[in-house]
Amino acid sequence: MRLVLASASASRTALLRAAGVDFITDPADLDEEVLMAQLRGADAQTVASTLAQQKARHVSARHPGAVALGGDSVIGFDGDHLSKCATLEEAKALLRRLSGHTHLLVSAAALARDGDLLWTHVSPCQMTMRDLSPQFLDDYIAAEGMAILSSVGCYHFEGRGAQLFDRVDGDYFSVLGLPLLAVLAALRKEGMLTS
């Protein structure tokens, strides 16, 4: 049985590949901004879970019989939902806003077959960002460059982004965008990995 990753995320691809999972990639082409606008009143868990499910169902419908894996990550902070930034200026403003505070990062995953949901999981992480000096912030953005624009929250946590945080309460894989242990368990249950 074939697994289709419904995401173009380099981080999700790398996590699954490192864990020894066979899959092909076919990113969902949903308009996430429209979907997030529709979910404006919902909490971060609901937003991430809904988007992960929609991606999985949408992509599974065009791969009959295959299992599609959707994933999504959203930050909840101060009543807002935050996601990726388009420019380094936006990234700097976002990091200044999060600096010295704890925010919620939610990663969700979902499996679907032939348009129907098989499984879903939501993993919340409490991320405590330390008080970043202007010098640190400039050095960080200069060193990491455009790489930070591909991460929700502009962390690049698997790189120099670890220097941003005093404390992380939650699953590392989920911080990188995929609750991997839960996904692997679901794939075993679907008979797609050896138990």
Next chain:
Amino acid sequence: MRLVLASASASRTALLRAAGVDFITDPADLDEEVLMAQLRGADAQTVASTLAQQKARHVSARHPGAVALGGDSVIGFDGDHLSKCATLEEAKALLRRLSGHTHLLVSAAALARDGDLLWTHVSPCQMTMRDLSPQFLDDYIAAEGMAILSSVGCYHFEGRGAQLFDRVDGDYFSVLGLPLLAVLAALRKEGMLTS
């Protein structure tokens, strides 16, 4: 000021390098088996912490004025201290023993200068290994090969080893051998990283 990593661990080296820390490497050449034998009655936290401190102090003494970082990881299970395996046969027996049980993995880190301890930190993780089938175990060892011999517990958790676990309660970086966020905070306090 210079940082010296007192460890030959590929995993610790990769974690520090990815986080953007500048350092040189000079592995401590202590006889860990002798030290672990001396600590036979102690708990896993004490063993890991003592070894991390001894490595940091030992290496710092031969780099005057520099800061040395020592690290150690130990598994506590069923009254024993477990570490690395020498052969794939030993690895298979160890994984069979841990299969279906929760064990304690302790990673410790220490900083020293001129032979004196500056800082130390111990990070315990509860690792719940699922019930591994003989087929899975054979596939896992065939796929990962000798790579598992370089990990305490033979996990290679950053690779296919994620498939071994139902649940991990603790810090991911510590599972890989280094409580990275705590180390980065200590390096900032010593003025070795920009705050």
